[in-house]
Amino acid sequence: MRLYCTVALALGLGSVGAASASEDLPRHVLPPSSNGDLVIGLCDGETSIEVAGVKPGDPVSGDQAQKIADALMQEWRRKHPDGAWRVAAADTAGNPANPGPAPATKDQFQTYGAFTDRDRQIWQESTDKLVAEGKRIFHDAKALGGTVAISCDMCHPDGSNTHPETYPKFQVQLGRVALLRDMINWCIENPVRGKPFADDDPRLKALEAYILAQRKGFALDYGKH
């Protein structure tokens, strides 16, 4: 029987709220085992157990794995006597609001493809969070690292006239092919008078997310002038 714990999903939502683009994602730091045994953590980000006699890197049989999963879930249930449980199969049977994964008999089944509307909602929320963070930075001269009180929205309300769908393209004024992020950094350096962001800067990623989100539905047209 396949089980899933709703609390793990709820926690997933909570952690989305905590993770802004400018922080590290929360990690479940596992306590070390006193005798070097394997330590396994539960998806609640709190619970963990030591697997007696198994060292990290040792092979684990299917039977052993099931026992580990059962032990973790038992521990979680002990901590949450009132926690809500749902049996995945029960959701699938005649519950149109939450149909769960499609039965393997009719459609292809695959773990990656077995997501619910609730999953989609969580993913959308995570994505919107990044877009919202980008919107905040786009509208805030200080967050952009600007020194002359200029923010992106002053020339690009609602991200207009940023046309991310036209990149890469030959940027005549630069005399070379540019990506959207090159132009974001050009604006940060010039009208905004800040320091350009590194390629892996979470602020740059958030800005790209916001700008792209404003152009949903526009056809990609790289190279357009």
Next chain:
Amino acid sequence: MTGSHKSIETKHCEERASFFGDLARLGALSRRGFMKVAGASAGIAAAKGLITPQSFQLVEVAQAQETGAPSFTFAYISDSHLYTRDVNDRFIRSAVKAVEDVNALDPQPDFVLFGGDLAQLGKKEELDLGLQILKGLKAPLKIMVGEHDWFLDMGEHWRTLFGAPQYSFDHKGVHFVTLMSVQEKDFWTAHGMSPAERMQTVAGLDNGLQSRFEVGSEGRAWLKNDLAKIDKKTPIVVFSHSPLYKYYRNWNFWTDDAEEVQALLSGFDTVTVIHGHTHQMLLNRIGNINFYGLLSTAWPWPYAPEGLPKLTVQMNRADPFNAFDGCGDGRMDVLTSGMVDKVYNLWNRNPVTIRSSYLVSGGEKHRPPATALASY
């Protein structure tokens, strides 16, 4: 790429500078001199593969000669959005440049209209600085208020400097009316905003927390009363910061009670509305009212994603690499008929003349040169 790379804009501006340099050297515009420069402009246009050589202003001058001299002219400067010098002096330089442009006009205009948004965040220091810059104008100043001037102290300091935001005056047979069209219903109390937060919210063009612009019932009553004593044949020119029609709600390119205001103006034979706020070449005609938007000296706004009036001929998309491009100032020629022709003096571009006959004819006559780079 080497450091010698020149952008197409740079090359264009050099070409234009040399062209207008030639023009200046010709001095008084004799028929022979005109033919010579017109020939040169056609040559440049042909060399660049353009089909609209009339985008050079000279040809517009020739057309103006056909219809006779204007009765009088006034100049405009708008939307300077000044920060104080310690914060950012870029917009100060632009505003000063506009004052120099206008002071260089020969003959001088009868007066200069300032179209609102003198300050960026409504601060005393910004408004004082603005007044100091505008005092450099040789011609008398007429000013209207913008939302960036108002929502820090609800117009207190602006009124101290410039007086009542709604006023009218008569000049050479035309009745001019200045409206305060950027009233907003109280959105700040419910959000517990400080005056600075209220100002910052209104200063965000795409900030949906704020209300829509309106003249409001008091303002409309004042207008009705002001117009009551005016003969219907008297040409009317209205100054308002927001366009007195509904273009794009989300950016307050919009006046919520536009229809009511238009109704008050509809009885007059000749009505022109001149507005700031939209920072772009913007044209419209509703009923018998011609609408002209003003350029900003600080930055151009992109065209809104919907609602653009059909008669608007878009200006070319601005070059982000040139802080002055898409900005500018301009001049209004009030014709003997009371109609108003408008010159958009775009910095680093060819000036564009919009003739009132273009709007009156519904776009049939005197179409201004088209855009090569439309807004995305």
